[in-house]
Amino acid sequence: MDFLQILDDHVEPGGLVEWIPTVEGGLGSWQRDGRQTSHNHEQHLRAAFEYRARTQREGGRESWLGLAIDFDEPMSVPAVRAAMLAWIDRHEVLRTHVVLKYDHTERYSTPRGTVHLTMSRIGWYTETPLLLEQVAGSFDRATAPLHWPAYRFSTVARAESFTILFAADHSLVDGYSLVTAQYELTELYHAARDGRPHTLAPTNSYIEFSDAERGRADAADGSHPAVQTWREFLTTHGSVPRFAPLTPVDSSPEEPFDIEHPPQQSRTVRLLDDAQTQVLESLSAEAGGNLVAGLLAAMAIAYHRAAPDQEFAVVMPRHTRNDRAWLHALGWFVGLSPVAVDVSDSPDMPTATRRAAQGLRDGRHGASLPFLRVAELLGPPPAPRFVVSYMDTRGTPTATDADAGWARVLRSHSYSGDEVYIWLNRTPSGLRMHSRFPAEQPGPVLPFLGDFAQLLASTAATL
Incomplete structure (x- = not known):
């Protein structure tokens, strides 16, 4: 499985759509979450904040990881939407946000079923380089770690095939996450398309891991x-x-x-x-x-x-x-x-x-x-x-x-x-x-x- 800088990828051109996560009422409707933030995540946020203060620009453009998955079939819009939402519900890290304070952090989370997706049609592309420039720029802007969501989905649809693309700030994912994600998103899409339950085994939350890791690390x-x-x-x-x-x-x-x-x-x-x-x-x-x-x-x-x-x-x-x-x-x-x-x-x-x-x-x-x-x-x-x-x-x-x-x-x-x-x-x-x-x-x-x-x-x- 290749690990490519995005402009080196080979996505076939087609109709580009962005899928933007939203929550009704915005962050003001989220619940205060007492679980602690990992050292990795907190330092990542502080570096991004210092960069923004120094340059007046958001610091997200070089700290995201992503995924591209090709499907050899026409795209079902309802199945794509259902797969993305099921994946967001499956992984709590996509439904939580850490707010940086002077000497601490505060976490806010939202329950399963509260995140929705806004579908934004960007346009039809006939050349791969121009398509990837657009996707890369969008991902650079969307994955700024000081904001939620620090991730975004896109799809590129063609008559007989389509591609799902995803990017998230590094604070939310690592390499193994994305190797697994290609299988999960594919299974969730096929399950939604076929009207059957998915076959994915349950998984635990990174937020629980972060809380436990932080406690052990601070005690060291x-x-x-x-x-x-x-x-x-x-x-x-x-x-x-x-x-x-x-x-x-x-x-x-x-x-x-x-x-x-x-x-x-x-x-x-x-x-x-x-x-x-x-x-x-x-x-x-x-x-x-x-x-x-x-x-x-x-x-x-x-x-x-x-x-x-x-x-x-x-x-x-x-x-x-x-x-x-x-x-x-x-x-x-x-x-x-x-x-x-x-x-x-x-x-x-x-x-x-x-x-x-x-x-x-x-x-x-x-x-x-x-x-x-x-x-x-x-x-x-x-x-x-x-x-x-x-x-x-x-x-x-x-x-x-x-x-x-x-x-x-x-x-x-x-x-x-x-x-x-x-x-x-x-x-x-x-x-x-x-x-x-x-x-x-x-x-x-x-x-x-x-x-x-x-x-x-x-x-x-x-x-």
């Missing part, structure tokens, strides 16, 4: 394993990782919505097919690691060829869906772990794999406490600038169909001048890589990514 102190992990890492490395071959630019980690830089470049590559990925996984296991360790080992070797650093260091997001109750919940279930691999002696793949496996073990506790709570206890380090994410989508129903291209996860632009993000996705068809990096100086990144891909291909061809 400097003895927490996550704090100790990050303290040791920061003591050794001095700061969070960055992509060293990049020449430093005038970009502040305190300005996540920096508009001085052009949109980042992105790359999408299929690294290995399924058989090759299985070979890499076997070789990684023989070396004492797993597939993730093997991938990090290859990346560490490629990085050492591109950078003078004696150690490959990255930040890795890890999902915090540690209870099956949260498996299919929509929300931001993400912690951050530091990972370091010694490459000072230019290790071979088996050696680097063993070291990467140890680095993953050493850093695993880092994600057990929200990074922002760690920062409160240690003193705020800069935001991560070099991030590598791994996700396995094979356990999702209809994963094979989605991987064939009928569903894609989408992301907004990023405008950073020094961030490098790499997403590695294990799918039914193999291994895919998606990346974004500064547009102003992509030179060091592209050879590194190419070397990494070549090393994986040559390793997987050894059996």
